[in-house]
């Protein structure tokens with residue numbers, strides 16, 4: 001046997017990944033995977049086939065912390081070699097106390113530290129002839145949409161939240177960097193970009209809206225300049241986690257012009273001024289309802305999504321009734337509601353007036369009842385209209401897509417009859433003929 005034939009390539013290490021938590025955590029997982037893939041690592045869909053497992057944890061709510069600790073335990077049991085990263089990674093003592101055998105622990109968005117930990121366990125096998133990475137990086141989302149993270153951390157100090165402790169202060173990316181990634185994604189076939197961060201409206205405030213450039217023009221690292229530049233890419237641009245700071249009003253004309261989607265995801269969390277103050281919420285001002293009306297008069301198709309917390313310490317029946325009344329006025333399209341949970345380390349735990357679990361449950365049910373009626377009525381208004389739909393999935397019995405007013409995973413779907421030559425990522429025109437509690441039903445007309 002010739003010498004060349006005796007050289008056997010060392011098997012590439014296979015990595016398993018468990019990704020928990022929100023879209024921002026998913027984005028972090030994609031960055032880690034893209035980096036490792038570019039270095040030649042392989043991935044295993046199950047524990048047994050992996051040489052080691054990365055667990056990207058969530059630490060936001062007590063239930064998420066428990067889920068993360070359980071996931072680490074499962075990975076240790078099934079595989080034995082585990083690297084932990086993500087929000088709960090900011091509390092290594094908690095992890096070590098329960099799982100002393102984990103190989104390494106790194107905090108959220110510490111990509112380099114995770115990569116170094118993998119290198120220590122399994123040094124990379126570099127093969128310079130092999131371009132393993134598609135231009136848009138590796139995505140866990142379908143090819144036609146992608147999350148784009150514009151900043152890390154948060155400068156606010158909402159009392160129920162420990163994100164700033166876990167992820168640190170706001171660190172924005174320069175606009176040139178964000179636009180470079182956005183352009184790569186679009187040229188790789190992404191049709192919809194979902195802009196995420198902890199506080200999208202605050203983008204750039206930590207770097208004094210530093211100037212960058214894109215397509216030869218100076219641009220500020222400011223949400224308005226960013227939305228304008230993204231609007232030139234020809235993709236659907238969807239903004240998440242927007243706090244209603246005054247300059248948000250300037251984004252609405254971009255929606256009216258069709259540059260960005262007529263969609264705002266604003267986590268209001270409550271409406272009672274007393275509770276908002278107790279929560280220490282940013283952009284907590286009384287005129288939000290007036291502004292919603294003004295936005296809708298400029299962009300009638302605007303879809304508003306939000307999340308709320310019921311049963312926050314000190315919330316009285318009067319505060320809750322205020323919230324329900326506000327909800328009726330705001331007429332929001334999509335809403336999520338959580339019962340308040342005491343998160344370890346959150347300042348809200350010290351507040352007086354804890355609400356019992358029974359009352360939290362009862363308020364949650366009343367809240368959901370009101371909002372379900374509102375959401376269903378808003379959906380009904382879309383019946384009889386023609387609308388653009390992005391196709392997500394071709395199922396066995398139906399095609400599933402979304403309108404401009406619906407984000408993937410969290411909002412509703414449009415159900416369409418099967419039709420040939422339609423693929424995920426196509427944008428079609430559909431006639432909507434029915435609605436139910438969450439979804440729309442229609443047929444493709446173009």
Ligand code: SF4
Nearest residue numbers: 154156158161163198
């Ligand atoms: S804005 Fe408030 S809730 Fe959101 S990450 Fe920052 S501190 Fe947490």
